[in-house]
Amino acid sequence: xxxxxxxxxxxxxxxxxxxxxxxxxxxxxxxxxxxxxxxxxxxxxxxxxxxxxxxxxxxxxxxxxxxxxxxxxxxxxxxxxxxxxxxxxxxxxxxxxxxxxxxxxxxxxxxxxxxxxxxxxxxxxxxxxxxxxxxxxxxxxxxxxxxxxxxxxxxxxxxxxxxxxxxxxxxxxxxxxx
Numbered sequence: 001x002x003x004x005x006x007x008x009x010x011x012x013x014x015x016x017x018x019x020x021x022x023x024x025x026x027x028x029x030x031x032x033x034x035x036x037x038x039x040x041x042x043x044x045x046x047x048x049x050x051x052x053x054x055x056x057x058x059x060x061x062x063x064x065x066x067x068x069x070x071x072x073x074x075x076x077x078x079x080x081x082x083x084x085x086x087x088x089x090x091x092x093x094x095x096x097x098x099x100x101x102x103x104x105x106x107x108x109x110x111x112x113x114x115x116x117x118x119x120x121x122x123x124x125x126x127x128x129x130x131x132x133x134x135x136x137x138x139x140x141x142x143x144x145x146x147x148x149x150x151x152x153x154x155x156x157x158x159x160x161x162x163x164x165x166x167x168x169x170x171x172x173x174x175x176x177x178x
Contacts (some may be wrong), residue, residue, distance in 0.1 A: 017117065017131070018136075019114035019115050019116045019132075019136070019170075020114075020115045021113070021114055021115075021172070022113050022115050023110070023111070023113075024108065024110060024111060024113050024169070025110050026107060026108065026110045027092055027107070028092065028093050028094070028096060028105065028106075028107055029066055029088070029090040029092050029093060029105070029106050029107075029108065030057050030060075030090060030091060030093050030099055030100070030103050030105050030106075031050060031066070031068075031088050031090025031103060031104070031106065032049055032050045032053075032088070032090075032102070032103055032104070033068075033070075033086050033087060033088040033089075033104065034046045034086070034087055035084045035085070035086055036084060036085065036087055037081060037083060037084045037085065038082075039081045039082055042087070043087060046087055046088075046089050047067075047089050049089075050090075053100065053102070054091060056100040056103075057091055057093060057100060057103070058098060059094045059095060059097065059098060060091045060092065060093055060094075061091070061093060061094060062092065063154070063155070064091070064152050064153060065089070065090075065152075065153040066088070066089075066090045066091065066092065066150050066151070066152060067087070067088070067150060067151040067153065068087070068088035068090060068106065068108070068148050068149070068150040069085055069086070069087055069088075069148060070085060070086040070088070070106075070148045071085045071146075071148075074146070076133070076144055088106060090106060093105075106148075108147065108148050108150065109147055111147055111171055111173075112171070112172050112173060113169045113170060113172060114132075114136075114137075114140075114142065114169075114170045114172050115167055115168070115169050115170075116128060116132060116167070116168045116170070117165055117166075117168075118151070118166050118168055119164070120164060121159065121160045121161060121164060122159050122160065122164070122166075123160065128168060129168075132168070137170070137172075141174060141175055142173065142174060142175060143172065143175050144170070144171060144172065144173075145172055145173040146171070147171035148171065149168075149169065149170055149171060150168075151166045151167065151168050151169070152167045152169065154166075154167075
């Protein structure tokens with residue numbers, strides 16, 4: 001069960017936040033990806049491979065970085081921290097005309113997202129996700145949609161800095177019986 005996975009990460013008082021609900025237009029990205037799970041997190045390995053090569057992507061839209069998770073349909077309905085998912089390190093691009101060797105394209109479909117701001121070091125991220133999945137989502141008029149989840153890391157992102165900020169985009173749809 002998802003709440004059991006997050007029990008070891010108690011909430012901080014500053015995490016009682018409400019998201020902005022936004023419609024995202026289709027987004028094209030180019031990056032690198034790895035299979036991993038929550039017990040064997042290979043995020044550092046992925047970003048260590050991507051960051052030295054990101055400047056090879058010449059048709060990027062801006063300087064924001066995207067950390068994307070692609071889960072199997074209904075992944076969170078019977079959550080198991082051992083089940084793999086695909087994690088991406090990427091940048092948004094205008095098109096897929098030129099893709100550097102060793103990188104791949106990914107398209108995030110248009111749809112509704114709950115957008116949360118995580119403030120603090122990346123190591124505190126589980127606290128924000130605990131709030132989203134254990135408190136906010138079950139008590140909202142939304143449920144997860146089967147589309148990629150992602151974080152946008154812009155100019156305020158500073159990985160281990162307590163003042164760091166990143167935007168967490170959670171795919172949602174209206175609950176049928178709310």
